[in-house]
Amino acid sequence: MSGIALRDITGADRGFNVGADVLTHTADGVPLATVYAEIMASLEEWNRDRGLISRLFTFDTTDPFAQLAKDPKPGEDFEEESEFGQPKAARIEADWLRMGYPLNWYDSATRFTRRFLRDVTADQLAAIHADRLEADTRLTFRKTLSALTDKTVAGSRKTNKEGYEVFDLWDGSAGETPKSWGGKTFTGTHNHYLVSGAAAVDSADLEQLILTIQEHGYGLPESNERIVLMMRKxxxxxxxxxxxxxxVANNNGAVAKYDFIASDATPAYLTAESIIGSVPPGTWNGLPIFGSYGDAYLFESYWIPEGYVIALATSGAGSARNPLAFRQHANKSLHGLLLTSDDTAANYPLQNKFYTRGFGVGVRNRSAAAVMQIKASGSYDNPTWP
Incomplete structure (x- = not known):
């Protein structure tokens, strides 16, 4: 083969990964390892927040179900004491209910070629990461609120993977009766999925939602709890x-029992009236508030479906009295939004990554929330969430 010109043989041709093959920086000179570290740090902060709605109206659990005592029948009344003999022995008959919590896994992938990573800037990578965080917010928000607003009567409810029935709010199913509270008892037709009966909202609708929760002992100011009414912005x-x-009469001839009071974040305006009591805050537990009506704070968002008012009572983030349980895996290392990979190549930490979250939301306190659909007639329709 003498006299034949051979092309230059590179390290890659010999089976070696030479320095030129190792990608270490973005196009604007930021080390990929630095970008990766920043993404992991932002995930840690993101998981602490977990979204305002999801955090404020849920509590964390790793249990597949909650075992709750049903309302027992009253025992014997006290007897007038007698000098002879002993009183009857009192006993109650306890019955138990297991309420299941779902747990499902969701994921999304980002896949970058080495050529893309050579040309991309750190800001572009950060924008892609921010988009995945926003998608996670949509997911947890939608699953949290739909757990409340989806009416699933007995016989049509789903079960979790452990075989326990996943409940909604009180929906009028036969044989399911809320526990009595404060001397008030309820029937098996008790329902927290309401229809206004008119095409326009009125003050009586808000008052009914507030009463539907407070008559069970939730959302009472003296208990340091708050009801939040959520509606579309x-x-x-x-x-x-x-x-x-x-x-003053408003829609449908209803006469309001309370005034709407704008929050302290409202733009300044002139009025001849004075306020008795405190002005609602513009932000409460991180949630933007535009005003109050009676004992309820008011929240509006484009994410709330048109034509619905959702009422929730909260004792603060993580309280066991909140209406919803936010279930995650028993292994704490699998909690939150995770960034994982099947690619073990240390030189390319962002090349083939999966955003993964495992969680489920189930109703725990069926009396601590209520939903009203604003429409003239008909039965309640489950809303469609974006």
């Missing part, structure tokens, strides 16, 4: 509520 519902005045 820039829709007819919050626009009407802003006009409610005590003693």
């Amino acid at each position: 820039e829709s007819a519902i919050p626009d009407a509520i802003r006009g409610f005045r005590r003693g």
